[in-house]
Amino acid sequence: MNSREDAQAIFRAAVARVDPAPMIQKAVHVEEGPAGPVLVVRTEVEEARYPLGAYDRIFATGMGKASARMALGLEASLGGRLSGGLVAVKEGHTEALSRIRLLEAGHPVPDSRSEAAAHAILGLGPSLGTVLTETDLVIVLVSGGGSAILCAPASGLSLADKAATTKLLLASGATINEVNCVRKHLSAVKGGRL
Numbered sequence: 001m002n003s004r005e006d007a008q009a010i011f012r013a014a015v016a017r018v019d020p021a022p023m024i025q026k027a028v029h030v031e032e033g034p035a036g037p038v039l040v041v042r043t044e045v046e047e048a049r050y051p052l053g054a055y056d057r058i059f060a061t062g063m064g065k066a067s068a069r070m071a072l073g074l075e076a077s078l079g080g081r082l083s084g085g086l087v088a089v090k091e092g093h094t095e096a097l098s099r100i101r102l103l104e105a106g107h108p109v110p111d112s113r114s115e116a117a118a119h120a121i122l123g124l125g126p127s128l129g130t131v132l133t134e135t136d137l138v139i140v141l142v143s144g145g146g147s148a149i150l151c152a153p154a155s156g157l158s159l160a161d162k163a164a165t166t167k168l169l170l171a172s173g174a175t176i177n178e179v180n181c182v183r184k185h186l187s188a189v190k191g192g193r194l
Helices: 005-015 020-027 067-081 112-122 159-172 178-186
Strands: 028-033 034-043 049-051 055-065 084-092 100-105 136-142
Touching: 005 136, 020 028, 020 067, 028 067, 055 067, 055 112, 067 084, 067 136, 084 112, 084 136, 112 159, 112 178, 159 178
Parallel strands: 055 084, 055 136, 084 100
Antiparallel strands: 028 034, 034 049
């Protein structure tokens, strides 16, 4: 190989390593346990185990620029065990999914689709045509970009207020942490309110 081919190979390997679909497939899988199947969610830091006998259904929800690829990986991991889902994504960042419905929304400036996505996810059960109960397991997929893609203005604010504030913050050179700090205070879902 020459230097150019080496650089291309390194680049392709790096992109493949951070592809959300295989990352979710690696992190979320079903194992057979002594009492039946167990959903295992494993990260580099911790592991959680959910005995599937305790749940009637599994749903997915989420938001972010990478959430469609995450949903693709989750569908691959869970297959027919996944009852459905609703995930908000950046416009144009979609995947062909069989069980999870994608809602496209604006990013980096939220739009009416962002607000509609927030309302749909806040009302997840009715949005999926069902009633969620404590015997349903909901897996939440979150990636960067969710602050704009899932937009529910706080009481007394409008979508136009949030969009104008976002545009001003982006034009000011504020860091993403600074932008998100302000967004959190203008939101009905951010800061632990979801």
